[in-house]
Amino acid sequence: MSDPVALYTAILDALKAGDDAATLRLFAPDFVIHEDPGMPYGGEMTGGERFIRLRDKVYESWGENCLELLFKMGDPDGDHSAGVFRLTDRRSGVAPTESYVTVLWTFRDDLATEVRVFYYDTPRLSAALATR
Numbered sequence: 001m002s003d004p005v006a007l008y009t010a011i012l013d014a015l016k017a018g019d020d021a022a023t024l025r026l027f028a029p030d031f032v033i034h035e036d037p038g039m040p041y042g043g044e045m046t047g048g049e050r051f052i053r054l055r056d057k058v059y060e061s062w063g064e065n066c067l068e069l070l071f072k073m074g075d076p077d078g079d080h081s082a083g084v085f086r087l088t089d090r091r092s093g094v095a096p097t098e099s100y101v102t103v104l105w106t107f108r109d110d111l112a113t114e115v116r117v118f119y120y121d122t123p124r125l126s127a128a129l130a131t132r
Helices: 002-016 020-022 046-064 121-130
Strands: 027-035 043-046 066-072 082-086 098-109 111-119
Touching: 002 020, 002 082, 002 098, 002 111, 020 046, 027 098, 043 046, 043 111, 066 098
Parallel strands: 027 111
Antiparallel strands: 027 043, 066 082, 082 098, 098 111
């Protein structure tokens, strides 16, 4: 098995480059997304295409460049990696909102099989999005 931090880095690089085709090649066919159900766009979804749409929904909700990667970590001999992001509301005309997001990835056979997304203070974030 490859280093899960390196696999996660490849996903981040493809996402940053806006290369959806390259990003999709990094997901297993049975890829599952567990987005915090307290968020308006939360829930369980399947497929790499749904992850791309979820990413777009996050940017639509909070504004471009709303996520800043603080650090990533993982077990080089295991199958998990995680990233911790600062979430900053970038929408114009709204009170500033800041929080943190932890994204936990699982890999198998060098492909992402699962992602779980956790927000700090989900009720406050959901309320901020409701005040559009």
